[in-house]
Amino acid sequence: MDFLDPPPNIIIQPMQPGDVAEVVRVHLASFPGFFLTFLGNDFLSLLYKSIQSDPIGYVLVASCNGQIQGFVAGVAQQSGFYRRLIEKHKWKFAFASAWPVVKKPHIAPKLLMALQKPADVRDAAADACLMSIAVRPEAEGQGIGRQLFAALYREFSAFGVPAICLTTGRDANERANRFYQRLGFELTRCFFTPEGRALNEYVIQDSGTKLIFESRADNGWLH
Numbered sequence: 001m002d003f004l005d006p007p008p009n010i011i012i013q014p015m016q017p018g019d020v021a022e023v024v025r026v027h028l029a030s031f032p033g034f035f036l037t038f039l040g041n042d043f044l045s046l047l048y049k050s051i052q053s054d055p056i057g058y059v060l061v062a063s064c065n066g067q068i069q070g071f072v073a074g075v076a077q078q079s080g081f082y083r084r085l086i087e088k089h090k091w092k093f094a095f096a097s098a099w100p101v102v103k104k105p106h107i108a109p110k111l112l113m114a115l116q117k118p119a120d121v122r123d124a125a126a127d128a129c130l131m132s133i134a135v136r137p138e139a140e141g142q143g144i145g146r147q148l149f150a151a152l153y154r155e156f157s158a159f160g161v162p163a164i165c166l167t168t169g170r171d172a173n174e175r176a177n178r179f180y181q182r183l184g185f186e187l188t189r190c191f192f193t194p195e196g197r198a199l200n201e202y203v204i205q206d207s208g209t210k211l212i213f214e215s216r217a218d219n220g221w222l223h
Protein backbone atom coordinates (compact mmCIF):
# COMPACT_ATOMS: atom_id res chain seq x y z
CA MET A 1 0.00 0.00 0.00
CA ASP A 2 1.19 3.51 -0.84
CA PHE A 3 2.03 5.82 2.09
CA LEU A 4 -0.75 8.19 1.18
CA ASP A 5 -3.48 5.68 0.40
CA PRO A 6 -6.50 6.20 2.60
CA PRO A 7 -7.65 3.43 4.94
CA PRO A 8 -9.47 0.61 3.12
CA ASN A 9 -13.00 1.43 1.89
CA ILE A 10 -12.47 5.20 2.08
CA ILE A 11 -12.12 6.89 -1.30
CA ILE A 12 -10.81 10.45 -1.51
CA GLN A 13 -11.43 12.35 -4.72
CA PRO A 14 -12.24 15.85 -6.01
CA MET A 15 -15.77 17.04 -5.29
CA GLN A 16 -18.14 16.48 -8.21
CA PRO A 17 -21.19 18.67 -8.93
CA GLY A 18 -23.43 15.93 -7.51
CA ASP A 19 -21.49 16.01 -4.19
CA VAL A 20 -22.09 19.68 -3.39
CA ALA A 21 -25.37 19.23 -1.48
CA GLU A 22 -23.81 16.53 0.73
CA VAL A 23 -20.68 18.63 1.37
CA VAL A 24 -22.96 21.46 2.51
CA ARG A 25 -24.86 19.04 4.77
CA VAL A 26 -21.59 17.89 6.39
CA HIS A 27 -20.56 21.53 6.84
CA LEU A 28 -23.88 22.44 8.49
CA ALA A 29 -23.67 19.43 10.85
CA SER A 30 -20.01 20.04 11.74
CA PHE A 31 -20.06 23.82 12.27
CA PRO A 32 -23.23 24.59 14.21
CA GLY A 33 -23.53 28.24 15.21
CA PHE A 34 -20.74 29.40 12.90
CA PHE A 35 -21.03 32.49 10.69
CA LEU A 36 -20.82 30.58 7.40
CA THR A 37 -23.41 28.11 8.67
CA PHE A 38 -25.77 31.01 9.36
CA LEU A 39 -25.30 32.16 5.75
CA GLY A 40 -26.95 28.88 4.76
CA ASN A 41 -27.24 26.38 1.95
CA ASP A 42 -27.10 28.62 -1.10
CA PHE A 43 -24.10 30.57 0.13
CA LEU A 44 -22.15 27.46 1.13
CA SER A 45 -22.94 25.68 -2.15
CA LEU A 46 -21.68 28.66 -4.09
CA LEU A 47 -18.58 28.98 -1.91
CA TYR A 48 -17.48 25.36 -2.28
CA LYS A 49 -18.28 25.30 -6.00
CA SER A 50 -16.27 28.52 -6.47
CA ILE A 51 -13.27 27.11 -4.60
CA GLN A 52 -13.37 23.91 -6.63
CA SER A 53 -13.63 25.73 -9.96
CA ASP A 54 -10.68 28.03 -9.20
CA PRO A 55 -7.37 26.98 -10.85
CA ILE A 56 -5.61 26.79 -7.47
CA GLY A 57 -8.60 25.66 -5.39
CA TYR A 58 -9.45 22.19 -4.10
CA VAL A 59 -12.44 20.59 -2.49
CA LEU A 60 -11.79 16.89 -1.83
CA VAL A 61 -14.39 14.51 -0.48
CA ALA A 62 -13.96 11.26 1.45
CA SER A 63 -16.61 8.65 0.65
CA CYS A 64 -17.41 5.24 2.02
CA ASN A 65 -19.85 3.00 0.15
CA GLY A 66 -20.96 5.98 -1.92
CA GLN A 67 -21.73 8.18 1.09
CA ILE A 68 -19.68 11.31 1.74
CA GLN A 69 -18.09 11.15 5.19
CA GLY A 70 -16.09 14.37 5.10
CA PHE A 71 -14.42 17.00 2.98
CA VAL A 72 -11.48 19.39 2.96
CA ALA A 73 -11.24 22.71 1.11
CA GLY A 74 -8.17 24.84 0.47
CA VAL A 75 -6.32 27.07 -1.94
CA ALA A 76 -2.67 26.75 -2.94
CA GLN A 77 -2.28 30.55 -3.17
CA GLN A 78 -4.51 32.81 -1.13
CA SER A 79 -3.08 35.95 -2.73
CA GLY A 80 -5.32 36.71 -5.65
CA PHE A 81 -7.88 34.04 -4.78
CA TYR A 82 -10.36 36.30 -2.97
CA ARG A 83 -10.06 39.00 -5.63
CA ARG A 84 -10.90 36.43 -8.33
CA LEU A 85 -13.74 35.11 -6.20
CA ILE A 86 -15.35 38.54 -5.97
CA GLU A 87 -14.66 39.50 -9.58
CA LYS A 88 -16.18 36.32 -10.95
CA HIS A 89 -19.03 35.69 -8.57
CA LYS A 90 -19.94 38.92 -6.79
CA TRP A 91 -23.57 38.99 -7.95
CA LYS A 92 -24.09 35.32 -7.15
CA PHE A 93 -22.67 35.85 -3.64
CA ALA A 94 -24.80 38.97 -3.21
CA PHE A 95 -27.89 37.00 -4.21
CA ALA A 96 -27.00 33.96 -2.05
CA SER A 97 -26.47 36.14 1.03
CA ALA A 98 -29.46 38.45 0.51
CA TRP A 99 -31.88 36.58 2.76
CA PRO A 100 -29.42 36.07 5.67
CA VAL A 101 -28.55 39.79 5.49
CA VAL A 102 -32.24 40.72 5.52
CA LYS A 103 -32.67 38.53 8.63
CA LYS A 104 -29.60 40.02 10.37
CA PRO A 105 -28.52 43.28 8.66
CA HIS A 106 -25.63 43.81 11.09
CA ILE A 107 -23.74 40.88 9.49
CA ALA A 108 -23.27 42.78 6.19
CA PRO A 109 -19.87 44.36 7.06
CA LYS A 110 -18.56 41.02 8.39
CA LEU A 111 -19.67 39.30 5.21
CA LEU A 112 -17.85 41.83 3.03
CA MET A 113 -14.68 41.48 5.08
CA ALA A 114 -14.87 37.69 5.00
CA LEU A 115 -15.05 37.66 1.22
CA GLN A 116 -12.27 40.20 0.75
CA LYS A 117 -10.02 38.79 3.51
CA PRO A 118 -7.58 41.70 3.17
CA ALA A 119 -5.73 41.66 6.50
CA ASP A 120 -5.74 37.89 7.06
CA VAL A 121 -4.11 37.17 3.70
CA ARG A 122 -1.56 39.96 4.01
CA ASP A 123 -0.40 38.73 7.41
CA ALA A 124 -0.80 34.98 6.80
CA ALA A 125 2.12 32.70 7.69
CA ALA A 126 1.87 30.93 4.30
CA ASP A 127 0.21 31.54 0.96
CA ALA A 128 -1.34 28.06 0.81
CA CYS A 129 -4.34 27.78 3.08
CA LEU A 130 -6.52 25.01 4.45
CA MET A 131 -9.90 26.76 4.52
CA SER A 132 -12.10 24.13 6.10
CA ILE A 133 -12.13 20.47 6.97
CA ALA A 134 -15.01 18.50 8.43
CA VAL A 135 -15.94 14.89 9.03
CA ARG A 136 -19.51 13.73 9.56
CA PRO A 137 -19.95 13.58 13.37
CA GLU A 138 -20.69 9.84 13.38
CA ALA A 139 -17.52 9.12 11.34
CA GLU A 140 -15.07 11.10 13.49
CA GLY A 141 -12.05 9.48 15.11
CA GLN A 142 -11.42 6.93 12.33
CA GLY A 143 -8.57 8.70 10.59
CA ILE A 144 -10.68 10.28 7.85
CA GLY A 145 -9.69 13.85 8.77
CA ARG A 146 -6.02 12.91 8.68
CA GLN A 147 -6.40 11.31 5.27
CA LEU A 148 -8.29 14.27 3.87
CA PHE A 149 -5.46 16.53 4.94
CA ALA A 150 -2.85 14.17 3.46
CA ALA A 151 -4.72 14.21 0.15
CA LEU A 152 -4.89 18.02 0.11
CA TYR A 153 -1.19 18.17 0.92
CA ARG A 154 -0.46 15.90 -2.02
CA GLU A 155 -2.42 18.19 -4.35
CA PHE A 156 -0.64 21.27 -2.99
CA SER A 157 2.74 19.59 -3.49
CA ALA A 158 2.17 19.75 -7.24
CA PHE A 159 2.45 23.55 -6.87
CA GLY A 160 5.69 23.27 -4.90
CA VAL A 161 3.90 24.68 -1.86
CA PRO A 162 6.49 25.03 0.94
CA ALA A 163 4.02 25.54 3.80
CA ILE A 164 0.30 25.52 4.56
CA CYS A 165 -1.45 27.72 7.07
CA LEU A 166 -4.89 27.80 8.65
CA THR A 167 -6.80 29.60 11.34
CA THR A 168 -9.16 28.09 13.85
CA GLY A 169 -10.93 29.29 16.99
CA ARG A 170 -8.70 29.41 20.05
CA ASP A 171 -11.38 28.97 22.69
CA ALA A 172 -13.83 26.11 23.25
CA ASN A 173 -12.31 24.36 20.23
CA GLU A 174 -10.08 21.75 21.80
CA ARG A 175 -10.86 19.05 19.26
CA ALA A 176 -9.80 21.03 16.18
CA ASN A 177 -6.70 22.45 17.90
CA ARG A 178 -5.58 18.98 19.02
CA PHE A 179 -6.33 17.56 15.58
CA TYR A 180 -4.08 20.10 13.84
CA GLN A 181 -1.32 19.67 16.42
CA ARG A 182 -1.42 15.89 15.91
CA LEU A 183 -1.03 16.43 12.15
CA GLY A 184 2.17 18.40 12.81
CA PHE A 185 0.89 21.97 12.53
CA GLU A 186 2.69 24.50 14.72
CA LEU A 187 1.06 27.50 16.34
CA THR A 188 2.42 30.70 14.81
CA ARG A 189 0.26 33.37 16.46
CA CYS A 190 -3.02 34.19 18.08
CA PHE A 191 -5.00 37.21 16.91
CA PHE A 192 -8.46 38.68 17.31
CA THR A 193 -11.14 39.27 14.72
CA PRO A 194 -12.78 42.73 14.69
CA GLU A 195 -15.63 41.13 16.67
CA GLY A 196 -13.16 40.05 19.38
CA ARG A 197 -13.01 36.29 18.59
CA ALA A 198 -9.61 34.77 19.36
CA LEU A 199 -8.13 32.79 16.47
CA ASN A 200 -5.09 30.51 16.45
CA GLU A 201 -2.99 30.49 13.30
CA TYR A 202 -1.09 27.30 12.52
CA VAL A 203 1.44 26.46 9.86
CA ILE A 204 2.93 23.19 8.65
CA GLN A 205 6.17 23.13 6.71
CA ASP A 206 7.01 20.66 3.99
CA SER A 207 8.86 18.39 6.43
CA GLY A 208 5.70 18.15 8.54
CA THR A 209 4.32 15.44 6.26
CA LYS A 210 6.71 13.01 7.92
CA LEU A 211 4.49 13.15 10.98
CA ILE A 212 1.51 12.05 8.94
CA PHE A 213 3.38 9.00 7.71
CA GLU A 214 4.70 8.07 11.12
CA SER A 215 1.30 8.22 12.71
CA ARG A 216 -0.26 6.27 9.84
CA ALA A 217 2.21 3.49 10.63
CA ASP A 218 1.12 3.59 14.28
CA ASN A 219 -2.44 3.10 13.18
CA GLY A 220 -1.54 -0.03 11.25
CA TRP A 221 -2.41 1.33 7.81
CA LEU A 222 1.00 0.48 6.43
CA HIS A 223 1.70 -3.09 5.46
Ligand SMILES: CC(C)(COP(=O)(O)OP(=O)(O)OC[C@H]1O[C@@H](n2cnc3c(N)ncnc32)[C@H](O)[C@@H]1OP(=O)(O)O)[C@@H](O)C(=O)NCCC(=O)NCCS
Nearest residue numbers: 030134135140141142143144145146175176178179182215
Ligand atom coordinates in the same frame (compact mmCIF):
# COMPACT_ATOMS: atom_id res chain seq x y z
C1 LIG B 1 -11.46 18.08 13.39
C2 LIG B 1 -11.98 16.89 12.56
C3 LIG B 1 -11.91 17.28 11.07
C4 LIG B 1 -11.07 15.67 12.82
O1 LIG B 1 -11.46 14.63 11.93
P1 LIG B 1 -11.34 13.09 12.41
O2 LIG B 1 -11.60 12.25 11.22
O3 LIG B 1 -12.17 12.86 13.60
O4 LIG B 1 -9.80 13.05 12.84
P2 LIG B 1 -8.84 11.76 12.75
O5 LIG B 1 -9.60 10.58 13.22
O6 LIG B 1 -8.23 11.72 11.39
O7 LIG B 1 -7.74 12.16 13.81
C5 LIG B 1 -6.51 12.67 13.41
C6 LIG B 1 -5.67 12.95 14.60
O8 LIG B 1 -6.27 13.98 15.41
C7 LIG B 1 -6.42 13.47 16.73
N1 LIG B 1 -7.70 13.94 17.25
C8 LIG B 1 -8.87 13.98 16.62
N2 LIG B 1 -9.84 14.40 17.46
C9 LIG B 1 -9.22 14.60 18.67
C10 LIG B 1 -9.66 15.01 19.95
N3 LIG B 1 -10.94 15.30 20.21
N4 LIG B 1 -8.77 15.12 20.95
C11 LIG B 1 -7.46 14.82 20.74
N5 LIG B 1 -6.99 14.41 19.55
C12 LIG B 1 -7.85 14.30 18.53
C13 LIG B 1 -6.49 11.98 16.61
O9 LIG B 1 -6.04 11.37 17.82
C14 LIG B 1 -5.56 11.70 15.47
O10 LIG B 1 -4.22 11.66 15.87
P3 LIG B 1 -3.43 10.24 15.92
O11 LIG B 1 -3.90 9.42 14.74
O12 LIG B 1 -2.04 10.64 15.81
O13 LIG B 1 -3.86 9.65 17.21
C15 LIG B 1 -13.42 16.51 12.97
O14 LIG B 1 -13.45 16.26 14.35
C16 LIG B 1 -14.47 17.56 12.64
O15 LIG B 1 -15.03 17.55 11.55
N6 LIG B 1 -14.75 18.48 13.57
C17 LIG B 1 -15.77 19.50 13.37
C18 LIG B 1 -15.33 20.54 12.34
C19 LIG B 1 -14.03 21.22 12.75
O16 LIG B 1 -13.85 21.61 13.89
N7 LIG B 1 -13.10 21.35 11.76
C20 LIG B 1 -11.81 21.95 12.00
C21 LIG B 1 -11.86 23.42 12.04
S1 LIG B 1 -11.90 24.09 10.37
